[in-house]
Amino acid sequence: MTGSTGAHVLHQPHLPIDAQELLSHSGVQAAGRRLEGLIRHTPTVRSDDLDRSAGARLWLKAENLQRGGSFKIRGALLAVERLAASGSRGLVAQSTGNHAISVALAARDHGLPAVLVLPCNAAPMKIRRIQDAGAEVILAGTVLAERMTIVDELRAERGLDVVDPYQDPYVVTGQGTATAELLDQVDAAGGRLDSVVLPVGGGSAVAGACLATAGPDGRRTVAVIAAEPAAVPALTQAMRSGHPVTVPVGTTIADGLRPDRIGQLPFDLAHGTVADVLMIEESEIAEAMCLALTHARLLVEPAAATALAAALRLGRADDEIHDIGVVLTGGNVEAELVARTLAEHAGRPTFPLT
Amino acid sequence: MTGSTGAHVLHQPHLPIDAQELLSHSGVQAAGRRLEGLIRHTPTVRSDDLDRSAGARLWLKAENLQRGGSFKIRGALLAVERLAASGSRGLVAQSTGNHAISVALAARDHGLPAVLVLPCNAAPMKIRRIQDAGAEVILAGTVLAERMTIVDELRAERGLDVVDPYQDPYVVTGQGTATAELLDQVDAAGGRLDSVVLPVGGGSAVAGACLATAGPDGRRTVAVIAAEPAAVPALTQAMRSGHPVTVPVGTTIADGLRPDRIGQLPFDLAHGTVADVLMIEESEIAEAMCLALTHARLLVEPAAATALAAALRLGRADDEIHDIGVVLTGGNVEAELVARTLAEHAGRPTFPLT
Numbered sequence: 001m002t003g004s005t006g007a008h009v010l011h012q013p014h015l016p017i018d019a020q021e022l023l024s025h026s027g028v029q030a031a032g033r034r035l036e037g038l039i040r041h042t043p044t045v046r047s048d049d050l051d052r053s054a055g056a057r058l059w060l061k062a063e064n065l066q067r068g069g070s071f072k073i074r075g076a077l078l079a080v081e082r083l084a085a086s087g088s089r090g091l092v093a094q095s096t097g098n099h100a101i102s103v104a105l106a107a108r109d110h111g112l113p114a115v116l117v118l119p120c121n122a123a124p125m126k127i128r129r130i131q132d133a134g135a136e137v138i139l140a141g142t143v144l145a146e147r148m149t150i151v152d153e154l155r156a157e158r159g160l161d162v163v164d165p166y167q168d169p170y171v172v173t174g175q176g177t178a179t180a181e182l183l184d185q186v187d188a189a190g191g192r193l194d195s196v197v198l199p200v201g202g203g204s205a206v207a208g209a210c211l212a213t214a215g216p217d218g219r220r221t222v223a224v225i226a227a228e229p230a231a232v233p234a235l236t237q238a239m240r241s242g243h244p245v246t247v248p249v250g251t252t253i254a255d256g257l258r259p260d261r262i263g264q265l266p267f268d269l270a271h272g273t274v275a276d277v278l279m280i281e282e283s284e285i286a287e288a289m290c291l292a293l294t295h296a297r298l299l300v301e302p303a304a305a306t307a308l309a310a311a312l313r314l315g316r317a318d319d320e321i322h323d324i325g326v327v328l329t330g331g332n333v334e335a336e337l338v339a340r341t342l343a344e345h346a347g348r349p350t351f352p353l354t
Numbered sequence: 355m356t357g358s359t360g361a362h363v364l365h366q367p368h369l370p371i372d373a374q375e376l377l378s379h380s381g382v383q384a385a386g387r388r389l390e391g392l393i394r395h396t397p398t399v400r401s402d403d404l405d406r407s408a409g410a411r412l413w414l415k416a417e418n419l420q421r422g423g424s425f426k427i428r429g430a431l432l433a434v435e436r437l438a439a440s441g442s443r444g445l446v447a448q449s450t451g452n453h454a455i456s457v458a459l460a461a462r463d464h465g466l467p468a469v470l471v472l473p474c475n476a477a478p479m480k481i482r483r484i485q486d487a488g489a490e491v492i493l494a495g496t497v498l499a500e501r502m503t504i505v506d507e508l509r510a511e512r513g514l515d516v517v518d519p520y521q522d523p524y525v526v527t528g529q530g531t532a533t534a535e536l537l538d539q540v541d542a543a544g545g546r547l548d549s550v551v552l553p554v555g556g557g558s559a560v561a562g563a564c565l566a567t568a569g570p571d572g573r574r575t576v577a578v579i580a581a582e583p584a585a586v587p588a589l590t591q592a593m594r595s596g597h598p599v600t601v602p603v604g605t606t607i608a609d610g611l612r613p614d615r616i617g618q619l620p621f622d623l624a625h626g627t628v629a630d631v632l633m634i635e636e637s638e639i640a641e642a643m644c645l646a647l648t649h650a651r652l653l654v655e656p657a658a659a660t661a662l663a664a665a666l667r668l669g670r671a672d673d674e675i676h677d678i679g680v681v682l683t684g685g686n687v688e689a690e691l692v693a694r695t696l697a698e699h700a701g702r703p704t705f706p707l708t
Contacts, residue, residue, distance in 0.1 A: 043397035045419055064651045065399055125648075290689065294479075297418045297653040297685035331651035335644065335696050342693035 017078065022169040023269070025214040028176035031078055035177060038077055042066050044185040049295040056315030057323045059191065060292075060308070061182040064300045064331025068101045069129070070256075071329050075174030075204060076102035076163065077109070082170055083161045084110035092117070092160040094147035096201060096256050097126030098303075098330050099165040104135035115154055117147045123255045123301075126332050143249060143260050144202075166202035166263025176208030182325050183212065183222065195223040195275065195314065196325035199307040200235045201257045203266025205329055210273040222325070223275035227310030229254050230279040234262045235270070239277060243267070253337065254285055256303030256330060284309040290345040292328070293338070301333040371432065376523040377623070379568040382530035385432055389531060392431055396420050398539040403649040410669030411677045413545065414646075414662070415536040418654045418685025422455045423483070424610075425683050429528030429558065430456035430517065431463070436524055437515045438464035446471070446514040448501035450555060450610050451480030452657075452684050453519040458489035469508055471501045477609045477655075480686050497603060497614050498556075520556035520617025530562030536679050537566065537576065549577040549629065549668065550679035553661040554589045555611045557620025559683055564627040576679070577629035581664035583608050584633040588616045589624065593631060597621070607691065608639055610657030610684065638663040643692070644699040646682070655687040 017034055021027035045060040063071035080091065080103060090113040093103045100116035107114035114135040118127060119142045130137050140150045154160050165171060179196055186193055196213065198205040206226045213222045228235050231250030238244045238261075246261045262270075285302050288309035292300045300308070304327075311324045371388055375381035399414040417425035434445065434457060445468040447457045454470035461468035468489040472481065473496045484491050494504045508514050519525060533550055540547055550567065552559040560580045567576045582589050585604030592598045592615075600615045616624075639656050642663035646654045654662070658681075665678045 040400065043416075043419075046394065048421070062397075062651075065397075067402070069651070293653050293692070294689050297416075297423070299647050299651040299653065335648050335699070338647070339693050339696035342689050343697070345689070 017173070022173050023211060025211055025216060027173045028180050028208070028212045031074070031174050032177040032180055035074055035077060035174070039067050039073055040065060041181070044182055044189070045296055045298060047296040050291060053291060053295065054312045054315035054324070056321055057191070058311055058315070059182065059186050059193065059323065059325045060296055060298065061178060061185070061325065061327045062298055063178055064298055064304060064328050068098070068105050069330055069332040070098035070102065071175060071178040071205065071327065072098040072102040072165070073105060074177050075168070075171030076106045078174040079163050079168050079170040080106035080110055080112070083163065084112060088112060088161040090114065090158065090160045091163050092151055092154045093163040093165065094118070094144070094151045095165050096258055097122050098256055098332060101126060101129045101133070101332070103163050104130045104133035107135060108133050115160060117150045119147065119258065121255065123332060123334055125334055129332065142258070145246070166204055167265050169265070172204050172207045172265060172269070173211065174208070175204045176212040178205070178327050179209040179212035182327060186323070186325060191323055193222045193323045193325045194321050195225050196327065197225040197227055197307045197311045197314070198327050199254070199257055199303045199329055200226045200228040200262065200277070201303065202259045203235065203262040203270060205327060206235070206274060207266035207269040209327070210269045220273070224273060225310060225314065226270065226274050226277040227280050227307045228277065229257050229285065229306060230281050232258055232260060233279050234260060236277050236279055238262045238267050239271065252282060252285070252302070254302035254306050256301060257306060278310040278313060280306050280309045284313070286341045287345060288312060289338070289341055293342065298328065299331050299333065299338065300328045301330045304328040304330055371524070371527070376527050377565060379565055379570060381527045382534050382562070382566045385428070385528050386531040386534055389428060389431060389528070393427055394419065394421050395535070398536055398543070399650055399652060401650040404645060407645060407649065408666045408669035408678070410675050411545070412665055412669070413536065413540050413547065413677065413679045414650055414652065415532060415539070415679065415681045416652055417532055418652055418658060418682050422452070422459050423684055423686040424452035424456065425529060425532040425559065425681065426452040426456040426519070427459060428531050429522070429525030430460045432528040433517050433522050433524035434460035434464055434466070437517070438466060442466060442515040444468065444512065444514045445517055446505055446508045447517040447519065448472070448498070448505045449519055450612050451476050452610055452686060455480060455483045455487065455686070457517050458484045458487035461489060462487050469514060471504045473501065473612065475609070477686060477688055479688055483686065499600070520558055521619050523619070526558050526561045526619060526623070527565065528562070529558045530566040532559070532681050533563040533566035536681060540677070540679060545677055547576045547677045547679045548675050549579050550681065551579045551581055551661045551665045551668070552681050553608070553611055553657045553683055554580045554582040554616065554631070555657065556613045557589065557616040557624060559681060560589070560628060561620035561623040563681070564623045574627070578627060579664060579668065580624065580628050580631040581634050581661045582631065583611050583639065583660060584635050586612055586614060587633050588614060590631050590633055592616045592621050593625065606636060606639070606656070608656035608660050610655060611660060632664040632667060634660050634663045638667070640695045641699060642666060643695055647692070647696065652682065653685050653687065653692065654682045655684045658682040658684055
């Protein structure tokens with residue numbers, strides 16, 4: 001076990017994931033088996049219209065249809081299960097929203113109380129979903145450091161166990177199962193991905209994808225592409241600096257990608273493995289959100305649209321790229337934002353069919 | 355073969371569906387096997403939020419993700435394949451839009467020209483999709499009889515074969531495969547439907563569902579519920595009259611459900627089998643379209659939302675109904691309409707979570 005010496009240590013042999021396997025390709029496979037029946041097996045969606053718009057075949061892993069509305073339930077379930085088995089009395093986590101929703105749902109599954117620390121500018125529907133799951137919400141500042149301070153206080157004062165969205169190896173390994181499923185589904189459909197694109201907030205999605213694409217023999221045949229808002233280039237700056245750095249946070253509609261610093265663990269896994277990091281403009285995010293809706297008939301949140309926008313840019317720019325996987329990480333978005341974005345883009349002469 | 359004596363009669367033995375099996379449960383099963391690989395195997399989507407809003411478990415067959423954006427590709431492919439094998443030189447069909455898109459795509463698959471006759475108030479995106487598939491569009495009036503007149507003229511003048519959306523037994527049998535797949539998917543997930551809800555335009559969806567739910571032994575265990583806009587109560591009036599009647603067309607956003615008369619063949623199949631016909635108000639259609647989006651993260655067109663609205667009404671009204679299947683028939687809807695509907699409903703205090 002990693003970082004856990006709870007009183008109920010005897011329960012640990014029942015856990016199906018060998019701690020030695022965490023943060024590896026085989027660990028992701030084991031996590032996928034453990035999650036069977038606990039999460040939804042989301043479809044990989046194709047759209048001829050979107051393919052035409054992208055100039056490539058796009059394979060969309062529709063984690064917006066996942067339980068809790070995002071792929072983050074995967075890692076949260078594994079981490080919370082481990083903590084519950086270790087005798088945890090309660091949980092605390094910071095998040096821009098989706099990890100918090102997922103921890104709240106997983107905590108409810110295990111009968112544990114949970115406190116979730118979100119930024120003041122969190123999406124209101126994400127706050128409501130956490131409260132609907134019976135958990136406590138605390139709003140604190142807008143940057144990661146402010147939330148971390150509250151988490152540290154709650155851990156010390158209330159004896160809560162932290163479910164870190166970027167540093168917990170169960171979380172990161174669990175997030176990798178989304179990409180692993182996508183690869184399996186493309187394979188079953190007779191396809192072969194050139195690359196897979198994931199959005200970057202704290203980095204767990206990309207880090208998980210690096211594990212999932214390693215291949216059982218360590219040979220990587222699928223390039224991992226990271227997409228982040230140009231307004232919050234946390235991975236781009238970290239790659240340039242050789243270590244995580246805190247970046248100024250510009251304005252972005254991608255609330256899920258506002259963490260101003262990539263986690264150390266995700267950075268260590270991504271550095272040297274991620275083939276490219278694309279910085280996506282706000283107009284591209286909005287366009288991709290509209291195209292997901294009108295072409296693929298899927299409602300995705302701006303974070304997921306950021307990955308789709310990167311795939312569109314890749315496909316349009318490079319004739320050698322034929323098949324691109326996109327993990328549509330979530331669909332927790334305000335109806336108001338969707339209406340506004342659609343209304344702005346729907347009026348354009350080239351929209352919705354290009 | 356039914357009604358076909360084309361020059362290429364020798365091709366007919368290659369057709370996999372025995373004409374004797376059409377319009378039966380086994381015919382739907384055969385149609386499903388024939389369509390494998392030609393259409394998308396669309397997912398059945400679940401949403402905890404939607405279940406809570408409905409007071410029942412809803413199983414959403416996401417045919418909005420189907421090729422061409424609707425379930426109508428199913429019947430069109432089978433009918434056009436049969437006509438192509440019979441030596442057809444070209445096709446003509448009338449439709450409010452989705453059958454026309456599907457015939458255009460199927461015609462292109464077989465290298466046949468196609469003329470599609472739509473009402474003047476057809477959804478613009480449906481017209482564009484037909485033209486994108488390389489087919490000719492003629493707009494004629496707003497009621498069924500006006501379109502039928504044009505179809506008859508084109509058949510006589512140009513020697514085109516008609517692909518009727520309601521009367522063709524290949525079409526109706528093919529449409530039944532959507533419900534058949536839904537039943538299989540619910541079964542595989544360990545569920546059991548009390549009822550399945552389908553929208554009524556010309557009636558092929560409901561008629562196909564009557565075939566699909568008959569059961570191999572003819573025993574029906576799933577109630578077929580029909581949903582139509584209160585503004586165009588074609589099935590309700592036909593049921594009352596004992597035969598199809600032409601009804602006055604009120605204003606409805608459900609462009610796909612504007613046919614002012616149910617087809618004779620669908621009526622014959624539905625009459626005595628459909629358990630109930632629900633007349634859905636415009637506000638219910640709009641609400642359901644919004645809930646599909648924000649709760650299930652699926653973009654559906656108003657016709658599909660009409661079926662979802664009926665399921666919501668059923669689930670909320672009857673505690674004995676636990677599991678409702680809904681065929682979300684299509685997703686071809688204008689971005690402008692979605693933006694407007696969302697903006698109107700998103701402002702309500704009870705929206706999006708109830």
